[in-house]
Amino acid sequence: MDKFILLIILLVSFNSFSQALETINNHNNLIECVEASTNTDDLNLDYCADKYQIYDQNDCVEHVNMYVSDSKKVNQYCREFAIGYDMELFMKDRPTEFFDLFMREQGSITRSFGCHLNYDNNGDAELNTTLLIYENESEEPTKIEQIAVKAIVHIDENLGYSEINYGSTIYPIAEQRFFTNELEFDESNEKIGGFVNNEIESQYKGGTDRGPYGSGWVINEKENSLIIIAGQYDILIKDTCKWSKIISEDLKE
Numbered sequence: 001m002d003k004f005i006l007l008i009i010l011l012v013s014f015n016s017f018s019q020a021l022e023t024i025n026n027h028n029n030l031i032e033c034v035e036a037s038t039n040t041d042d043l044n045l046d047y048c049a050d051k052y053q054i055y056d057q058n059d060c061v062e063h064v065n066m067y068v069s070d071s072k073k074v075n076q077y078c079r080e081f082a083i084g085y086d087m088e089l090f091m092k093d094r095p096t097e098f099f100d101l102f103m104r105e106q107g108s109i110t111r112s113f114g115c116h117l118n119y120d121n122n123g124d125a126e127l128n129t130t131l132l133i134y135e136n137e138s139e140e141p142t143k144i145e146q147i148a149v150k151a152i153v154h155i156d157e158n159l160g161y162s163e164i165n166y167g168s169t170i171y172p173i174a175e176q177r178f179f180t181n182e183l184e185f186d187e188s189n190e191k192i193g194g195f196v197n198n199e200i201e202s203q204y205k206g207g208t209d210r211g212p213y214g215s216g217w218v219i220n221e222k223e224n225s226l227i228i229i230a231g232q233y234d235i236l237i238k239d240t241c242k243w244s245k246i247i248s249e250d251l252k253e
Contacts, residue, residue, distance in 0.1 A: 176211025
């Protein structure tokens with residue numbers, strides 16, 4: 001009897017596996033692959049993009065044009081695919097060692113303060129950031145450079161917790177990222193700062209999971225500026241920053 005039950009289990013498992021393989025392989029283009037991905041956990045948009053060599057929106061348009069004649073529908077489809085693909089990458093890149101603000105079941109509304117880049121006529125990013133470099137435990141910067149940086153800080157004031165993403169990319173994959181577990185406000189409420197302080201009683205720990213060790217950040221609402229303190233660097237971003245309720249499309253540009 002035990003052998004019979006085991007045989008039934010193996011047959012059911014084999015059939016499920018065969019059906020999954022059939023679903024994975026039963027497509028001939030991106031559109032069919034995306035449709036199949038909605039019916040199984042074994043497929044995702046990342047797989048579909050890689051399978052059909054879709055590396056940007058132009059690749060998507062060129063590919064879908066072979067199967068759809070209406071250019072407006074093609075462009076709309078590829079825009080929606082890009083949004084879904086970016087969101088999938090974003091969710092796959094969520095932190096595992098630190099508290100995830102976007103996966104919590106309760107808490108206050110997360111506010112976001114982001115700094116985007118502007119581009120000149122040649123498509124080059126305009127320099128929006130002053131980088132102060134401190135070497136050999138110097139109290140004064142030993143080097144000062146002008147660079148281009150994107151950044152976004154997600155804040156839950158009730159939890160006193162924040163996540164900061166910064167670097168050349170922040171969405172869907174952040175180049176550098178850290179988390180703070182203490183918030184401070186000045187008397188005028190023009191400045192708000194987040195700091196890593198694991199010596200206080202805090203529900204969640206702060207720390208860094210990517211890039212130089214991040215110890216804190218300061219937002220100056222009056223100046224629309226953001227200072228990031230990470231490793232031997234003070235990163236001052238001015239003029240291109242603002243409050244936003246969600247991850248803004250212009251932060252990706």
